[in-house]
Amino acid sequence: MGLTNQSTGLKTLRDSFNVDLQSPDDIVIALAGNPNTGKSTVFNSLTGLKQHTGNWPGKTVTNARGTFTHKEQKYILVDLPGTYSLLSNSVEEEIARDFICFGKPHAVVVVADSTCLERNLNLVIQILEITSNVILCVNLIDESKRKGIDIDCRKLSEELGIPVVPTNARRGIGLDVLKDSLHSMIRTKETLSPISINYNKQITDAVDEICPLISPILKDDVLDMRWTSLRLLDGDNSIIQSIVKYLDIDLSTHNEIMDKIETIKEDLEVVHHMNINNLREKIVSSIIEKAEKIADKVITEHKKQHRDFDRKIDKVITSKALGIPIMLLLLGIIFWITIIGANYPSSLLSNMFCNAELKLTEFFNWINAPSWLHDVLVLGLFRTLGWVISVMLPPMAIFFPLFTLLEDLGYLPRIAFNLDYFFKKCCAHGKQALTMCMVILKLQKNLFIIFYDL
Template sequence: MAIDAAVSAPVIALAGNPNVGKSTIFNCLTGMHQHTGNWPGKTVAGAEGRHYFGGREWRIVDLPGTYSISAHSAEEKIARDYLCFAKPSAVIVVCDATCLERNLNLVLQIREITPNIVVCVNLLDEAAKKQIILDLPELSRLLGLPVVGASARAGRGVKELMEQASALSGADAGTAVGTAAETAAAGAFAAGVTTDASAPARHCCRLTYPRPIEEAINSLLPFLEGLAPALPRRWLALQLLDKDGSFLESLARSAALDIGTMPELARQLDQLHNQLAQAGYHCCRLRDEITAAGVRQAEIIAAKVVRHIREDSHRRDRLIDNWLTGRFTGMPLMLALLALVFWITIVGANYPSAALSNLFFALESSLARLLSAAPPWLSSLLIEGVYRTLTWVVSVMLPPMAIFFPLFTLLEDAGYLPRVAFNLDHYFQKCGACGKQALTMCMGFGCNAAGVTGCRIIDSPRERLIAILTNSLVPCNGRFPTLIAIITMFFTVQFSMSAGGSLSLTLLLTAFILLGILMTFLSSAFLSNTLLKGIPSSFALELPPYRRPQFRQVVVRSVFDRTLFVLGRAILAAAPAGFIIWFLANINTGGQTLLAHFTGFLDPAGRLLGLDGVILMAFILGFPANEIVVPLIIMMYGAGASLAEADSLLTLKTLLLDNGWTWVTALCTMVFCLFHFPCATTFLTIKKETQSWRWALLAFFLPTAIGIGFCLLINGFAHLIL
């Protein structure tokens, strides 16, 4: 991530623990739509936007969520380096009001680096529901920092936050503090601003360490005179004593301060380390004490500021967890929830799908009339080549996507995804992988490219690679409708959408998804026993509090940002593919169309897999976007022959049956749709994330090989019994 603070507009950075609402505040300020969700690690790279406040422009930087700035993971390193070396004008440290103590540790750590902090105690509404009372003025006094209470999801407290942050940056300080004082008077415990930060208080509560460490810091300070002037010397001394390798690297790179070239400093450091070791503070204990100092001070402050009215404030969450992640109930409920989501998607998508296809069919005749003046080849190209592909994509793809994605996002928003990771961790561990892979796998249901990027939340490089390579084994939003359409046509009892039909459809789809998940486990186990050998690393995952999903925002955002995005991509890919196929089908060489040459060439391979040349060709041409595979199949079958009405499933089934489809073809097409090479976007994302063509190619061939294997088996078996 390249965020550079040295460009004109002053920068306000948003830091904080994972999942405390930084992205929500960021979206509130910038009007942007960073994807938000209730699970730690959702923002894996920083985001940047702009906000106008107080008559000027501000750059707002959303840092990845971190528990500390001691940089054990890539995100923490990004956050720490940004805070140390990019020098934002102000840092807003966002805290979760329902879990203040843990969050204060980070505030205390960042306070050692920069004094320009506004503490934002977010999620006050959640805290109020849990009957947790916070004394924000006291918190401000104890920390010596301005504190703003907020409920960012309802938009409360965001303006006050900007007032405080801009006041810190030195711009129009007077007015901002004035307004702040008024707000503070209005309600101390509500979303208000508290600035009891009197000047002397700023020093009284800095972190203190056991005496030998304090002495070592003091004796190091004279050596740091003039070095890295932007960093507080006391903090710098502590980092040097801590011998934090990644920090020394960043220091050398960003502040041109290389300890290796300073023999005097190095000698002093060695001597101090020896002294500390003699006093019992060898390397590991030194670190323990440094971390513990922050944790203990946070504990002291929280004890004075937080009051729980009920003894068990999180009782509701524990109750839900006992069911959703329980030893015996966790898995069945997860499967039931998965099936429920599919059932709602299938039943709900049926009606708008039919309505859309009727509408498009009616429009086609008016379009044909409109084009009657044009040359026949042009109207044929536009109607048969482009219009039908597009309308098929829209009428069959849009409704399931527009239902599935919001449902999925609601679960995500409520905080269910980390529970999935919790439930599945045991199995991932057995496969030598990380439980967080469940999170990236779930993201893959939305979009495999997003899932691959999300793999950054996995710290171990080995386990991260496993997660990336296996991500395409679960179907993305663009592949669901294809699966649903084929199951509907070939595998339901009745074609009409009866209760029995939709139920068997749901069960079959769920079984298919479970097959994808099973193959994810098996491939992960395979990879960790062959190419990516190693033992599972340690695992610590936070299960955040459940939150009531924001229905309206979730629906609006997931329809507009995700569904329309995927659909737009499908249309962009479908139009040129439609052109190509139309031309191939209309150019004759050697008594055959070019299309027939190509599909004829692929036909033997296709037949072997239980498919045919056309289906294989459609998958290859569908590389830019998986959504267009079925429309391409229709076009290629329909090319030449006149096709009355390709957009209803009944006529589509007739068309497919006329072209020799059996239930074996349908099953093999579904299996190949589930397991084949990732789409172009995902492929390039894998290349970007792994920095290697070799891994990208493996990610290309692994699912393809699985698909080919399954198809050969199914086809061979079918030949034996039929």
């Protein structure tokens, strides 16, 4: 009876995320990873045409879900939003975190970019704090070899305590091994011993005090108590809201627990002189340090000069003194090229449509068409279409390729990094700076249309 109730409870949690299980034996796999790691390529290669898209419940973020069969076992693959962490700084991070915590996938496949493995390991370690059923897919191994980067995946597996599979999803290399690893983990119920993060003694002691308080209330089979305690300690209120949503348990109503947590925080500040506002930074720093140590052990670079050159550039374009001026100068040049450069094709298109309008007017006069028909079709529809194409198309044709070039060069994430501090002051996120660039372009185009009409 207990097992049946547990299965029913897990099914209910998955139903909250619209995971449609056609059979109780279906295996749910979450696919996580940083943006631009080839995660979508892995998803498409595994599922083929057996996939569909939609929105997460209550969110506007799109998701993709698909199925594949391996060794007569059906797997449901859920593609989580690309994210750099699970600390709930954005909607994407909250969705990924909640599905891993409350969607209860049988396993999580984390796709990492082999060319920047150290950065990707941050997310891997954060997921390992929530669940041990993790497989690391080190993708783009062809790119890392081209850049002279060797990764000892066997050593990496030993360091993390989980299976590690090198892949090149574009060519289908390693995907069969990935499927075998999933089958071995699920069917043989392989016991894994993933690494754990060693936080400083004050944080560890605080977590040890919180765990016994929340364990009798929360479900141990759904949430990891230490990870949950850590989130409560660093003041992540979104996890409290998620617990209410998916477990129907409101920790904020348990005054004795919330008061005890506040007392623990006060002790950290008064007794141990720890700034609570910087607690999350200390937690993240511990994760980053662990990722760096692991990366140093498993990565061998044969072209260090190229990487050192990249880091020297990063120090300049993300520095406090030069980062913002360089960004403003570069974006200003792009906008100037967009507006000035668009004048010439806009003029050519405008003349072309004006000549075509004259020809159409002559044609309507030749067939003795009613004036109202000429006004509707030529002066209304055709002239408006000509104006829109003449004014809107050239700036878009210039701006978006330039913006794409900046993205390919890796400068757009650095813009987001430079502006993240300022955007957080108004409760926003650095990534929204890129949207603001689009808004500025839109305003410029609107002004261009106004002056064009004048």
